[in-house]
Every structure is written in C-alpha cells, then in structure tokens.
Amino acid sequence: xxxxxxxxxxxxxxxxxxxxxxxxxxxxxxxxxxxxxxxxxxxxxxxxxxxxxxxxxxxxxxxxxxxxxxxxxxxxxxxxxxxxxxxx
Amino acid sequence: xxxxxxxxxxxxxxxxxxxxxxxxxxxxxxxxxxxxxxxxxxxxxxxxxxxxxxxxxxxxxxxxxxxxxxxxxxxxxxxxxxxxxxxxxxxxxxxxxxxxxxxxxxxxxxxxxxxxxxxxxxxxxxxxxxxxxxxxxxxxxxxxxxxxxxxxxxxxxxxxxxxxxxxxxxxxxxxxxxxxxxxxxxxxxxxxxxxxxxxxxxxxxxxxxxxxxxxxxxxxxxxxxxxxxxxxxxxxxxxxxxxxxxxxxxxxxxxxxxxxxxxxxxxxxxxxxxxxxxxxxxxxxxxxxxxxxxxxxxxxxxxxxxxxxxxxxxxxxxxxxxxxxxxxxxxxxxxxxxxxxxxxxxxxxxxxxxxxxxxxxxxxxxxxxxxx
Numbered sequence: 151x152x153x154x155x156x157x158x159x160x161x162x163x164x165x166x167x168x169x170x171x172x173x174x175x176x177x178x179x180x181x182x183x184x185x186x187x188x189x190x191x192x193x194x195x196x197x198x199x200x201x202x203x204x205x206x207x208x209x210x211x212x213x214x215x216x217x218x219x220x221x222x223x224x225x226x227x228x229x230x231x232x233x234x235x236x237x238x
Numbered sequence: 239x240x241x242x243x244x245x246x247x248x249x250x251x252x253x254x255x256x257x258x259x260x261x262x263x264x265x266x267x268x269x270x271x272x273x274x275x276x277x278x279x280x281x282x283x284x285x286x287x288x289x290x291x292x293x294x295x296x297x298x299x300x301x302x303x304x305x306x307x308x309x310x311x312x313x314x315x316x317x318x319x320x321x322x323x324x325x326x327x328x329x330x331x332x333x334x335x336x337x338x339x340x341x342x343x344x345x346x347x348x349x350x351x352x353x354x355x356x357x358x359x360x361x362x363x364x365x366x367x368x369x370x371x372x373x374x375x376x377x378x379x380x381x382x383x384x385x386x387x388x389x390x391x392x393x394x395x396x397x398x399x400x401x402x403x404x405x406x407x408x409x410x411x412x413x414x415x416x417x418x419x420x421x422x423x424x425x426x427x428x429x430x431x432x433x434x435x436x437x438x439x440x441x442x443x444x445x446x447x448x449x450x451x452x453x454x455x456x457x458x459x460x461x462x463x464x465x466x467x468x469x470x471x472x473x474x475x476x477x478x479x480x481x482x483x484x485x486x487x488x489x490x491x492x493x494x495x496x497x498x499x500x501x502x503x504x505x506x507x508x509x510x511x512x513x514x515x516x517x518x519x520x521x522x523x524x525x526x527x528x529x530x531x532x533x534x535x536x537x538x539x540x541x542x543x544x545x546x547x548x549x550x551x552x553x554x555x556x557x558x559x560x561x562x563x564x565x566x567x568x569x570x571x572x573x574x575x576x577x578x579x580x581x582x583x584x585x586x587x588x589x590x591x592x593x594x595x596x597x598x599x600x601x602x603x604x605x606x607x608x609x610x
Contacts, residue, residue, distance in 0.1 A: 191476065191479075192476065192477070192478040192479050193477060193478065196425065196426055196478075199425075199427065200425060210427065211427070211430055211431065211442075212427050212428070212430040212432065212442045212443070212444060213426065213427040213428050213430075213443065213512070214441065214442045214443065214513065215427070215442070216427050
C-alpha cells in the first residue's frame, strides 16, 4: 500500500524542481535523490529544503542534516515524521 | 578550465601600508584581541531588525535599516587617511573589491520601490559615491568574484605595479553583513545556529559572517613586506561544491611546493567553518606543507566574504609587526590535520606567510608574503 507522505513528496519534488522528464511514479522510495539516482544537485537540494520546510512547517538545522534528510524519499519522509513528532 | 596569471617576480613589489577594520577594531586592535583569544561573533537575528533565527555575526555597529548603506560612514571614515591625493589617476589606480557592494541597496529598492535606494543599488553606484566622497579620480577597477574578490584585487594590483603600468596601486575592499546576504547563507544551511570552528573535525559545520573592510597600498618602494608568488585557479566543477577529491586545492597549492624548500612559511587558510571544504583545505595543506602551521581567524571575526583576503592580509602584516601570529581562535581539536594551530606562535620563526582564499564556484587564490 502506498504511503501518502512518500507519494506527496514525489509530487512535491517533481513540481518544486520542475522536473519535466520525470513523473512521480518514476521515483523509487529508496532511490538516491542526488548523484546517480535522480541526479539532483546542490541547488536543487537548496530549493527542496526550502519547499519542505514551508510545506511541512519544520526546520532543517544545517547542511549536514539536510544532506542526511535528502538521501531518498523514504528517508525524507521519516525525517519529516520525526520532526513533526518532536514539535507536537 | 583554469587561469594562472603570470605572477610578478618575487621581491619586486611590496606592501607600503595596509590596515583593516573588523568587529574587533583596526588591524592593531584586531591582532591584540585575537591574541587574547577573543571571539567577536555573537548570536544575532539573521534579518537584523526584522528578526529571524539567531546566527553568529560579528558586526561593527547596529544591524539596522539606514538611509545610506550601513557600511557608508564606517568605511568612509576608515578611508579618510587616503583622501584626495593622487589616487585614481592613470598611474595610481584604485582596485575596489567586494562580494556584495550595494546588494542591500538593491534589496531595499526591490522591496520598497523608493528611488532613494537606487544610488547604492549597483557596484558602480557604490564606487561612484566613494570616489566623490574621497576625492579620487576615476581610474579604478571594480572586481567581484565572491570570496576571492579581495585576493584577485591584490593579484591584479601587484601585477600592474610590477609590470610598470602603475607607480602605486591602492586596493580597497569592503563587505558588511546585510539581510539579503545573511539570509542567503542561512537558506543554504551553512550559516546556522552553530559557531564556526574552522578545521574542527566535528559532526556539523557552520560559518559566521562578519563586517570587514581593508586597504592596502602596493608599490615598488623598499618594504619589509614583499609580495611573492600569486596564483589563481578555478575548478569549474560546480556552483556550490568543490570537486570531491580536492583537485582545486591541489592545483592552487602545487606551485608553492618548491618554494617551501627555500622559505619557512606559515599558512593563513580560508577556513570558514564548513566541514567539507575545511577538510579538503586542511588535508591538502598538510600534505603539501606538513610543518607549516595553519591558522584561520574566521572563528572569531566571521567570514568577511569578498573582503576577507585583504582584511586577513592586514592582520597578517600587523601580527608580523607585533611579532606574534594569532592562532585559530574559536576552534578546537580534533582537527582535520595536525598542523592546524589553535595557539598563537612567533612570527620570527618564519620568513613568509602563504595567504589563501576560496570561493563559491570552485575559485581559489593564493599569495605568498615574504617578510624580513
């Protein structure tokens, strides 16, 4: 069964980064977002972090944390859940 | 792929006079307080009076909205000793360098749509105002290449003097913290709540930002401070990331390897406090010059961006004059390399300083300073 948050993140990645050649379904839950995976670069990363912070009302503290959070869609989903739980 | 301008022959040009202003004062005051281990950085709202997260900033005066840019009165007062005279004529060019010039004027203009902000909204607008205020001629050059701006100005100025195209050259650099710049680094997550600890092998990195300005007169008059080999290199790898193996650091340092056999030098690194670049820089410096002490002062003064090379040159010159070179204030072991020096050391144990700057886009610049 599809996880709503991971599906939401895949759509958000495609929309926020204007990935014309990529559909949300093309992104695997555990595919690396950077390098040989989806091929995002650090500017994409910056944009994605800002979008995620705004969309989910969380803060990512530093570049090391953002790098860990953006490893894959499933890791990012776990990060968001943990950040929201910590706020609650 | 890269550029390496023909360097002036070592010993042909020198530094006649230099000074800087930082959050700790002028060059003399800054060295004195660095030697005492003082950290100028303080937690401040990233957007100044508009609030935001608290981040480490080393400011000269209030971070407030002003009619003119907040650097204007501080900088013009600092430059008063150089007012008038021959600066800006054909044989006495002025090299201005800044990362940001009037970016906060542009920011205010864009937000408030008031024409009063237009005067300082461009680099040329800022420099025109400075030329008029200081009574300097229009033979000047504007450079801006992120955090190697100041080093490039020093490079070009020395080249003009050593080649006989100028009798003397004046380098003026300035970068003051403003909301646009601070928020930009904050959004990159490299200006965060942590204080910078240059070359520290920690779990997270952060930079701090600082206000800073400097001037330096370069001439072929006899001077105890001679400019040796200068060098530039650009990795052309990625806008915000160094080539992972550190080839840029390797390339900028390599020309100095043979000079290390003839001179005893210490190294003033770029050392902002970020982990990846800090590790690459420290490990490559150590592999090239294992016995040269490596220091960075950005853990106290913050990163003065495009002004940092000239600011840190003035600090180096003053430290040599005082006989003691400040250590890497604000950082602590474990370090990425064993030659990182947290403590101050005697200038007389060495005869040269290698001064390094790096920048976004993979730019590197270096200058060897010889002293008697």
